[in-house]
Each structure stands twice: as structure tokens, then as C-alpha cells.
Amino acid sequence: MSFAVPTLAALPLPWPFDRQYMQLALAAGMVVGLCAPLIGTFLVQKRLSLLGDGIGHVAFAGVAAGLLVDVWPIWTALVAAITGAVAIEWLRARGRAGGDLALALFFYSGIAGGVVLTGLAGALDSSTLTYLFGSILTVDRADVITITVLGAGIVAVMVVGWRALFSIVLDEDAARVAGLPVDRLNLGLAALTAVTVVAGMRIVGVLLVAALMVLPVGAAQRLTRSFGATMVVASAIGVLSAIVGLGAARQWALAPGGTIVLVAAAAFAVAGVARAGRDHSGPRRQTAVGA
Amino acid sequence: MQLSQEAVLSGTVLSLRGEVIASSVLVDAVSFAYRATPVLDGASFELGVGEFVALAGPNGSGKSTLMRIVLGLLPATSGRVEVLGRPPAQLRERWRIGYVPQRPVAAALLPATVADVVAAGRLARRGWWRRPTAGDRVAVDSALEAVALGERRGHRLAELSGGQQQRAFIAKALATEPDLLVLDEPTAGVDADSQRRFRSALLAARGRGATVLLVSHELGAVADDLDRLLLLSGGKISFDGSPADLAASGVSLGVHATDLPVWLEGLA
Numbered sequence A: 001m002s003f004a005v006p007t008l009a010a011l012p013l014p015w016p017f018d019r020q021y022m023q024l025a026l027a028a029g030m031v032v033g034l035c036a037p038l039i040g041t042f043l044v045q046k047r048l049s050l051l052g053d054g055i056g057h058v059a060f061a062g063v064a065a066g067l068l069v070d071v072w073p074i075w076t077a078l079v080a081a082i083t084g085a086v087a088i089e090w091l092r093a094r095g096r097a098g099g100d101l102a103l104a105l106f107f108y109s110g111i112a113g114g115v116v117l118t119g120l121a122g123a124l125d126s127s128t129l130t131y132l133f134g135s136i137l138t139v140d141r142a143d144v145i146t147i148t149v150l151g152a153g154i155v156a157v158m159v160v161g162w163r164a165l166f167s168i169v170l171d172e173d174a175a176r177v178a179g180l181p182v183d184r185l186n187l188g189l190a191a192l193t194a195v196t197v198v199a200g201m202r203i204v205g206v207l208l209v210a211a212l213m214v215l216p217v218g219a220a221q222r223l224t225r226s227f228g229a230t231m232v233v234a235s236a237i238g239v240l241s242a243i244v245g246l247g248a249a250r251q252w253a254l255a256p257g258g259t260i261v262l263v264a265a266a267a268f269a270v271a272g273v274a275r276a277g278r279d280h281s282g283p284r285r286q287t288a289v290g291a
Numbered sequence B: 001m002q003l004s005q006e007a008v009l010s011g012t013v014l015s016l017r018g019e020v021i022a023s024s025v026l027v028d029a030v031s032f033a034y035r036a037t038p039v040l041d042g043a044s045f046e047l048g049v050g051e052f053v054a055l056a057g058p059n060g061s062g063k064s065t066l067m068r069i070v071l072g073l074l075p076a077t078s079g080r081v082e083v084l085g086r087p088p089a090q091l092r093e094r095w096r097i098g099y100v101p102q103r104p105v106a107a108a109l110l111p112a113t114v115a116d117v118v119a120a121g122r123l124a125r126r127g128w129w130r131r132p133t134a135g136d137r138v139a140v141d142s143a144l145e146a147v148a149l150g151e152r153r154g155h156r157l158a159e160l161s162g163g164q165q166q167r168a169f170i171a172k173a174l175a176t177e178p179d180l181l182v183l184d185e186p187t188a189g190v191d192a193d194s195q196r197r198f199r200s201a202l203l204a205a206r207g208r209g210a211t212v213l214l215v216s217h218e219l220g221a222v223a224d225d226l227d228r229l230l231l232l233s234g235g236k237i238s239f240d241g242s243p244a245d246l247a248a249s250g251v252s253l254g255v256h257a258t259d260l261p262v263w264l265e266g267l268a
Helices: A020-045 A051-069 A073-093 A101-120 A126-133 A141-170 A172-177 A182-204 A209-220 A227-252 A256-281 A283-290 B005-010 B063-071 B114-120 B134-146 B162-174 B192-207 B243-248 B256-267
Strands: B025-034 B037-047 B052-056 B078-083 B097-100 B180-184 B211-215 B228-233 B236-241
Touching: A020 A051, A020 A141, A020 A182, A020 A209, A020 A227, A020 A256, A051 A073, A051 A101, A051 A126, A051 A182, A051 A209, A073 A101, A073 A182, A126 A182, A141 A172, A141 A182, A141 A227, A141 B114, A172 A182, A172 B097, A172 B162, A182 A209, A182 A256, A209 A227, A209 A256, A227 A256, B025 B063, B037 B063, B037 B078, B037 B236, B052 B063, B063 B078, B063 B180, B063 B211, B097 B162, B114 B134, B114 B162, B134 B162, B134 B192, B162 B180, B162 B192, B180 B192, B192 B211, B236 B243
Parallel strands: B052 B211, B052 B228, B097 B180, B180 B211
Antiparallel strands: B025 B037, B025 B078, B228 B236
């Protein structure tokens, strides 16, 4: 896939973002770092933290199909991921995915199908790793534009819909009684999860994209009180993880996708320690509130 | 209870919104079965506008099923249900029903303040995609005051006791200023102070003209305030009358919180 985008000179940013390839990586990483935790805030509360991981597996089958039929893999991954996400939500809503076995069957079929299709396409080589573990340093302008458009869509839907999704998280039955379109909103969230997986695929890879949805949220909800603040702080942690991770990757020649996720994991650990410290230092307030 | 056309006409009352409806809730010969297992078998009752009624019954008597049918969460296998003058599925102004689910226990890490929870109650009334208005904020404040949680509004839900969390969910239901308030086992395991505040919140809603349906085993907190008590057993309403009538039949509601479940089991 390539659509003509004029080549521009690098922006005058300081090291480590002085090179154009680093600036493109930074832009793409920041968009995904911003969007993934927005979706993840709801997945974590719904105890669907691993949903993004599963959809990533299914998206890989889409990538493989794209390589096989010579279509830009982003589009085929998007189709596969959205189809998979909607199917999983359909199963969940009907109580048929209560055990995780149905999900496991779905996810592993996805990645196994991906391996078989990639083999058929003769692409079971290092190019596969690009999608499994990301290849942020090779994103081009077309990738950045695609990721930004997908990201803008996610942010727009979240700005409008987050209160309704929060209401569903609180109590799905009560939301139904109140007349909220619960099924459509749940399907929308599943579809947005799929879009996020695909947007993050080039950045950290399908195997790690779920981490960017979940880890910043785990950190943020230990530091904040309100739901809105959790979304904002989680996104900020996601963006910072992308910046710090990319910088560290350049400094020490590390794999950037993995480094970004390790920074987010470190933020989670630090927030956990901070929270534990706060709880220890304020036992009297806790007792008073719990009385 | 078969309602004739005359009864409906003679019983018409003006609801809170100024429309003429026969009753807040009409359940007429409703049956329901889960697959082949019958749960309800021709249950009938009617709630007048502004009545405060408890629906009680032994465990497994189908109280929750009947409540879910009234709320429109389950379709009845047969029979007729009307809520605020319409079949539940056709009621468009859904916010007119306030629903407090059974003991919603907040996850310890749920990042939500008490005010977040109560504000979520306003969504359906203003449209879920719209931003909150000044009117929404006033309604949230007033609902928080009604359950005496105004000072806790900025606390995380999970930091509150079980009774306080329950009151937060009652405030969420009250925030829409509902015409019908349905509560599922709201006082189970709740401390005495919360029960007292719970009672005053319900009386305030009823004072506004709302109909209150309490589905519960434990009526201790509000037994003296009830207009009527409905007992469900064998899939039917086996008693429909005032608590005084029940007392006259030799059953005491005096220490209801403990003895009610015992004699309810005897009715099964």
C-alpha cells in the first residue's frame, strides 16, 4: 500500500527525536499511547483485560490473509479484527463465552490460521515479526496518517460515549432499564477495541498491543478517584510510555515496541507502590470512611 | 385479578406528568417459565399511582423474575404487563423508571466517585450522548442530599460501607426523579443507620408522588410505612393487602426483619 505523500524535512526536535524516522515513530506511538488506554479503561472494569490480546491473535490471521492476496495487511487485519470482536461480544452477550474456553478456541484458531496463511503466502519470515512485535521505526507517513485517522475516530467516539459506557460498566441491567442502547454500545466498544488493535499493530505488534490498553489503566486507577480522571491519566501514561520507551530504545538500541510496554509496566508497578504507601499512611481516614 | 374496562376507567388517576393512567404497574395473569420449569403461574396485581408496596415471598418464589418482567428485562410467557400505562417494551421515557439492583458491590479498584455513580443516573433522561447540564448537576446534588451522602460525593465508591454504596445506587435511581422506583433487596445486610436513611429517602420519593415497589425479604425498616404488601408463592400473589390486614390474620410484622422470612417459608 502506498499513497503519494510528499516527503518533508524533519522537524527541529531535540535528540532522540531529531531524525525523521524517530519523529514519525513518535507521532504514531503517541496516538496509540493516547487511544489504547481510553478503550482499555472499559475493558479493565468489565474484566475483559485480555480481550485486546485475543483480538490481536485474530488480527494476525487478517494480516496473513492480506499478505496472501497481496492487499495492504492493515485493511485485512481491520476486517478480521472487527469481525472477531463482534463475534466475541455476540457470544459474551448471550452468556456463551462465560468460561474462557470459547474465547481460547477463538483466539488460538486466529493465530493458527495466521501461521498457516502466512506459510501459504511464503511470508513466514522476518516480515511476519513486523506485525507480531511491531516495527515502529519503519512507519511511514501513510502509516502515521492511517493511525491518526483511526485514533481521531476513537477519541471522538469516547468523548461522546464514555458516560454511557461507564453506566453499562456500573450495572448492565440498570442501564437497560434506563433505556440505554446497551447491546449497540457494547458492540461499538468491541469494534473500537479491534480498531485500536490494528492501529497499534505497527507500533508494538499484535502480541503486545493489549498491554498498552491495560497497563496504563492499571496504573491510573491506583492514582485517581473519578472515572473521567482515570481515562485522562491513563492516556497521559500511555503517551509518556511511548515517548520514554522510544527514547530509551534509541539510546540503548532496544526493541522499541517491547521497551514502550516495559515502561508502561514500570508505571504500573510505581503506581502500585505509591498507592500502597498512601493506604499505609492514611489508615485513620480509611477507617472513618468504612464505618 | 381480571381488570374490566369499567374498573380501568373508574380507577383512572392523574400521574405525576399530568397524563391519565389507570395504574403505575399492571400485572394481569402473568406466567413465565424458564425452559420447562414454571416460575410464575397467573400472577396479578396492580400498583396505584403514588403507592408504596412491598413484594415479598420465599426464596425461589419468582420475585426477581416478576420484577424483571415489570422492568422489561424479561418477556412474560403469557399475560399482560403495563408500566406507566404502556407495555414495558413500548415505554419510551425509560428514565421514568428508577431501578436499584440487588447489592451492587463495587470492585475495590473501580475508579468511580459517588458523584460519578449518581450522575450516571441522569444519562437516560438527557440523552446518553449529551454533556451534563446545570440542571443535571442540581438533580445529582439533590439526590445525594436525599440519601445523606452529600459530603461523600468525592469519595471512591469502593471506600464506602455496603450500606453507603447501596444508598449511592438509590441516589442514582432518584436522580432521574422517577415516577416508579423499583428496588431489589435493598436492605439485605445493611447497617441500622443506612436502613434509617434508606427509609427517609424512600418516603421523600413517595412524597413527590412516585410509586415505590420494594422487592425484599427484609421489610423491617419500612414495614410501618407500606400501603400494601404483596406475597408471592406458588407462582401467584397469595396475599394482597395492608400490613394491618396481615397482622389481623395473626402474623406479626413487629419484628419482621427476623420473623418475616420464617413465616414466608411456611407459605410456600
